[in-house]
Amino acid sequence: MAGTGRGEQGGGERRTDALSKERIVDAAIAILDAQGESALTFRALAASLATGAGAIYWHVANKNELLQAAADAVITRVVSDESTREAPAAIRAIASGVFDAIDAHPWVGGQLLREPGQSAVMEILEGFGEQLEGLGVPERDQFNAASALVNYVLGSAGQFTAGARINPEGLGRTEFLARVATRWTERHDAATYPFAHRAAAQLREHDDREQFLAGIDILVAGISTLR
């Protein structure tokens, strides 16, 4: 068996078109951003890099690792941008950053939900966790509080991403939400779903980002009661 050991790239320059995990991940992100999750195939990726599938597998174990690396690349930039603000504002800033990243790269949302303990998720957990001391949260509650924030962010990310996946790209977000609302209202009885019908009305004039941050504020308010 030939050694499968990974060669370190030493100091010598190589051919300028040499593949690398970084170049592959960048190409993958470009495809994901431009054409969406379903467009990322090893054939499309190989074509984009002017190579074959086998060459890509030399640098990347499988598609899952590729997606994780892509998601990490996007999220790490956001969270490491650590602000030295007051605790509540810092939490809001981190959440905002994650939201914006997912807004710009909708596929990230789905990926974060797929693998727990993934570095991107831990990065977010770390970012939130470090702020809890400043809120006066006792240590025994800090893990629960940070988890709640992370799970809320991931759930929101999933819903948002799923929306983007369905939206035929033609409609704006508000137009799209309006269509979802009317379709749902038509199909379900207002008597058995009183709340959902009121919610559908608000859906038309709501702003995703505002609603997301309102949820963060609710969580922060709840966390502040832990003492």
Add this chain to the structure above:
Amino acid sequence: MAGTGRGEQGGGERRTDALSKERIVDAAIAILDAQGESALTFRALAASLATGAGAIYWHVANKNELLQAAADAVITRVVSDESTREAPAAIRAIASGVFDAIDAHPWVGGQLLREPGQSAVMEILEGFGEQLEGLGVPERDQFNAASALVNYVLGSAGQFTAGARINPEGLGRTEFLARVATRWTERHDAATYPFAHRAAAQLREHDDREQFLAGIDILVAGISTLR
């Protein structure tokens, strides 16, 4: 077709093995529960029903519709079990029900995140929403509050489901979490990730359900400050 006859059944009675969407969904749930998400293929489903793929497509449009129907079937039973308790307890009860359903059928978590506006999700939203009046939440904040609860539940569901997908089925949940914790601790610096390292320690002795409900309590506490 080479007469693979069931004509030799004898009795001219109406065939007892007639397909229906309900029977198909039940068979799908059985496969999902027993062997996990990746085991549900149209070939396996056809074999389980002793028929062909084409026959299934006569009753079900595609795999997505099948998964939605399966998830709806599981969730609807849980939420419609509406309790007439006080608001905070009712919210806790609904969340518990969803958690238990996903605990028993891990694949449901992933499915709920895939399609927004799905009936199962709206059912949960309705369940939470109806309790908010009792908490004294002003109408303009009710949609945000209910959304926060739903997004938190879905995020938690996703994390929990993802864990079940990775776990090789051999280990118990605690053992599995311990392994995740040590692997992460070994790979990452305690200096740059102080909080995550403390969290990893707690991960070993934590209970998923308790942590999930702790998050619900945080949200309820935060929602109660909206007046």
Add this chain to the structure above:
DNA sequence: ACAATATTGGAACATCGTTCCAGATGTGTC
């Protein structure tokens, strides 16, 4: 210059969701 290793490109494989269609089954009419 030569051997050994690292990397590439693309053919080949197994599997999946889905489509297609010939035949079997059921229903209504005389």
Add this chain to the structure above:
DNA sequence: GACACATCTGGAACGATGTTCCAATATTGT
């Protein structure tokens, strides 16, 4: 009972995907 028609079934076939395999090429070490 015989015929026509719509409903339903079973399985072969299609196109696409992730992945593996391997002969060919590029790079490195001596």
